[in-house]
Amino acid sequence: MSDPAGRSEATRGMDTVGIDPSDWFCPLPLRETKRIVLGHGGGGILSEELIENLFLPAFGSAGGPSRDSAVLAVDGGRIALTTDSYVVNPLFFPGGNIGDLAVNGTVNDLACSGAQPIGLTAGFILEEGLEVEVLGVIAQTMGKAAAEAGVGIVTGDTKVVGRGSADGLFINTAGVGVVPDGVRIGPELARPGDHVIVSGNIGEHGVAIMSVREGIDFGTTVTTDSAPLHQLVAAMLAAVPDPGAVHVLRDPTRGGLVASAVEIARTAGVGVELDEQRIPVPDTVASACSFLGLDPLQVANEGKLVAFVDPAHSDAVLAAMRSRPEGAGAVVIGRAVEEHPGMVVGRTPFGTTRVIERELGEQLPRIC
Amino acid sequence: MSDPAGRSEATRGMDTVGIDPSDWFCPLPLRETKRIVLGHGGGGILSEELIENLFLPAFGSAGGPSRDSAVLAVDGGRIALTTDSYVVNPLFFPGGNIGDLAVNGTVNDLACSGAQPIGLTAGFILEEGLEVEVLGVIAQTMGKAAAEAGVGIVTGDTKVVGRGSADGLFINTAGVGVVPDGVRIGPELARPGDHVIVSGNIGEHGVAIMSVREGIDFGTTVTTDSAPLHQLVAAMLAAVPDPGAVHVLRDPTRGGLVASAVEIARTAGVGVELDEQRIPVPDTVASACSFLGLDPLQVANEGKLVAFVDPAHSDAVLAAMRSRPEGAGAVVIGRAVEEHPGMVVGRTPFGTTRVIERELGEQLPRIC
Known part of the structure; x- marks a missing residue:
């Protein structure tokens, strides 16, 4: 139902603080969407679109909510x-x-x-x-x-x-x-050559939620990996002569490892190459994901981080991570490259490569 | 529906992080309530009970959410x-x-x-x-x-x-x-003798919401007073030789002027005496409240503050407030006294006094 000015029911009376809805402009395709869908909260492409096309223009230049x-x-x-x-x-x-x-x-x-x-x-x-x-x-x-x-x-x-x-x-x-002084971490700071480290098994949180939500028994109970990571980060920063050697840190929650890797690749303008065989996916997570039709690389984690580290210092960072329980399973899973900037490529167990893209919305709504 | 252990449906599976629901203890009368009611969010007695009996014990000693x-x-x-x-x-x-x-x-x-x-x-x-x-x-x-x-x-x-x-x-x-250095403001710092200042008309925000929610036309539209007050506060602090002369500041939102005054009286252990004739209630607000059966002193404001100020400096503070648009209507409405600690007393237009108490819950749910 529209009023004579062509406004929808919900937008009437909105010009309450001097903002006329007809002044509000939002670039396509968001405006075409017209209504919020679950995927706008999923940490994928639709989420990014909402941030870049709606929130950032509205909130202005001062930083904006593009980072965590x-x-x-x-x-x-x-x-x-x-x-x-x-x-x-x-x-x-x-x-x-x-x-x-x-x-x-x-x-x-x-x-x-x-x-x-x-x-x-x-x-x-x-x-x-x-x-x-x-x-x-x-x-x-x-x-x-x-x-x-x-x-x-x-x-x-x-x-x-x-x-x-x-x-x-x-x-x-x-x-x-x-x-702390000297710490400078951000997704724009990834550099070609950086080693990509993940702090342990991935996919556990999402599978834990789905198992109870769907009432599915996978034989073994997968529990959430929810854990605080600030002490792990402190140990990583203390392990290098200059904390600036740790370039990027990211907790791969909604959208999982893939969303984090793609965001870093795009923000820094580097390519990311992941060695899929090295990514630690527990058997229980792999079989649950296979059953549910999910990609474990896109399932949320709540106690893991991904790090992009100067390759000269990645051994030291890795050793520091492994000395702590929340980083015991840390491994190098890939590296940043100059090729295919903004893109994440996976090297499969068969030696071939594939482009890894984010979901449009989300695989699993209300996962956190 | 209860399980054999006597737990309700909702609490099953709650012992997920080593917290057994049967270990959870909450003092009466909150536990008797059993379920959350709208009043628990109203800024009145039930809100305080939830904070003091549930959140503070759960979150431990570190400050706790008792202040804004x-x-x-x-x-x-x-x-x-x-x-x-x-x-x-x-x-x-x-x-x-x-x-x-x-x-x-x-x-x-x-x-x-x-x-x-x-x-x-x-x-x-x-x-x-x-x-x-x-x-x-x-x-x-x-x-x-x-x-x-x-x-x-x-x-x-x-x-x-x-x-x-x-x-x-x-x-x-x-x-x-x-x-800023030297600023020390808190509800525990009210002292007998302090002048109580309000920055302008009260009750407008709550009445603005109710007028649209109830679809009532009061003849004149009452608009929300929503406004930022940090520049008003900066002007007040700059008007006194020592910023410590401003003892308490409070924005009377949910629960209105009364909830703020009672909370300050109880926290500081002082009595508060309000001269009801001096409290600036616009005629439109008074008549709307009368129609709706509301007490304007308990209706939410979103662009006003209440200050408790050293009486030696209240003229200077008042002048600074009046020099700014958001404080143009500032007036002294009462004082802190040694008598009846923890209690707010109103002096009526007839010269009599009455005890002013908060609502149990809230007059107006979802007002902010």
């Missing part, structure tokens, strides 16, 4: 700031719940900008009728995860919406961390 | 960190929309800890099917509000949930600000 963390100057030092909302369904799954996910996920976004976390916030949106006990256990899990990560949940907010206006419980965590 | 902002030490300086989720219904209302509310609200939480904002985050939870144009206009409003406040939206996150799992659009904004 922003780095700000404060009193001669630097702090990192990040935010993530958690809408995982179900709330409880093998190895964790939405609470530790919300703490570890934000700690890891800070860690991947090289920062050590100093404070987290917790914003809750609760659906009327939620059991208080459910909230209590989730809050306690958050407290436990924060204590294990050595960071406080220092402020919070709670909103309640009527039945049917939310799905049980959503959590937003934002975090602040301090970036 | 936390102050953290960084490199010899201090930063303030805050978070708020916005679930206002409807998304668009006279004078604003959820976007400028989300920016100004977080700027104001920082301002009321004496901080000048340096960066905001934006976390979106979108319902599948939301019109892209609606999101575009709201994002643009956020960008405009942030530019007007002189602060960048520096990082963000977007999640999408299926139809019926959220109500159009929720926004979380977190913010970081720098606390």
Whole structure:
């Protein structure tokens, strides 16, 4: 139903702060989409399109939300700031719940900008009728995860919406961390020659969620890998003479390893070559993904990182990673190259290569 | 439906991270409540109970979410960190929309800890099917509000949930600000003798929302007072020889002036005496509240602050406030007293006094 000016029902009365909807312009193809679909939250091509064509123009030039963390100057030092909302369904799954996910996920976004976390916030949106006990256990899990990560949940907010206006419980965590001197990490800093390191087995978080959501028994229970990574990052940075030798860090959550690799390749303008045989995919994850029709390289992780490291120092970084439990399974899985900039290529077990592209939307909605 | 261990349906499988629900203890009367009600998000007594009996024990001692902002030490300086989720219904209302509310609200939480904002985050939870144009206009409003406040939206996150799992659009904004040297502001710092100042007309935001939600025409349109207050605060602090003369700042959002006054009285252990005749309630707000059965002193504001100031300096602070548009209507409305600690008393136009108590829950759900 449209009004005489051709506006949809929902946009009437929108010119409330001097912004006329007819002034609002969004490049194709987003405008053609007209409505938000699940894929806009999937960390793939549609997510990128929403950020680049809608949020960045709206928010202006100051950094913008294209990265997981922003780095700000404060009193001669630097702090990192990040935010993530958690809408995982179900709330409880093998190895964790939405609470530790919300703490570890934000700690890891800070860690991947090289920062050590100093404070987290917790914003809750609760659906009327939620059991208080459910909230209590989730809050306690958050407290436990924060204590294990050595960071406080220092402020919070709670909103309640009527039945049917939310799905049980959503959590937003934002975090602040301090970036040590000399640390300079960002997806634009990948260089040809860099070794690509992954900190351990991939695909576990996504499969853990899907196994409970779909009620599928794969014989062995796959549990989430949810874990804080800031101490692993500190160990990596301490292992090199100059912390600048660690060029890029990324936690491959939504969209998995592929989304992270493609984003880095595109941002830095380098090619990425992955040796698929070396990518550590547990048998349980591989067989579950095969059953569910998923690509394990595109399944979310919540306790892993991908690093692009100066090849002269990758042995030292690898050794430091392996000395810690959360990095025990670290391996070099590929390298950055000058060829095919912006593109990720996989070398298959048969010696052939293939181009690896992201999903348009997401394989698995509400995975975190 | 309960399982053999007596657990409810929702709590099964909760012992996923070593937290057994039977270990979770929550003091009465919260545990008796069993389920979350709208009032738990209302900023009144039920909200306080949730924070004190559930969140603070779960999150441990490190500050905890009892204040709107936390102050953290960084490199010899201090930063303030805050978070708020916005679930206002409807998304668009006279004078604003959820976007400028989300920016100004977080700027104001920082301002009321004496901080000048340096960066905001934006976390979106979108319902599948939301019109892209609606999101575009709201994002643009956020960008405009942030530019007007002189602060960048520096990082963000977007999640999408299926139809019926959220109500159009929720926004979380977190913010970081720098606390200048010498500033020491907090609800525990109110002292007997302090003058209580309000920066202008109260009740406008809540009435603006209710007028569209209820479809009521009050003759004159009441528009939201949504505005950033950090420059007003900077002017107040600059007007006194020592910024320590400004003891408490608070933006009276959910629960209105009463919730703020009661919280300060209880935290500082002082009595508060308000001269009800001096509280600036516009006629339009008074008549709308009378029609709707609301107490204007308990209706949300989004562009006002309450200050407790050393009486020796309140004239200077008042003059500085009045020199700015957002403080043009500033007046002294009462004082802190030694009598009746923790209690707020109103002096009525008839010369009598009455005890002013908060609501149990909230008068107006989803007002911000």
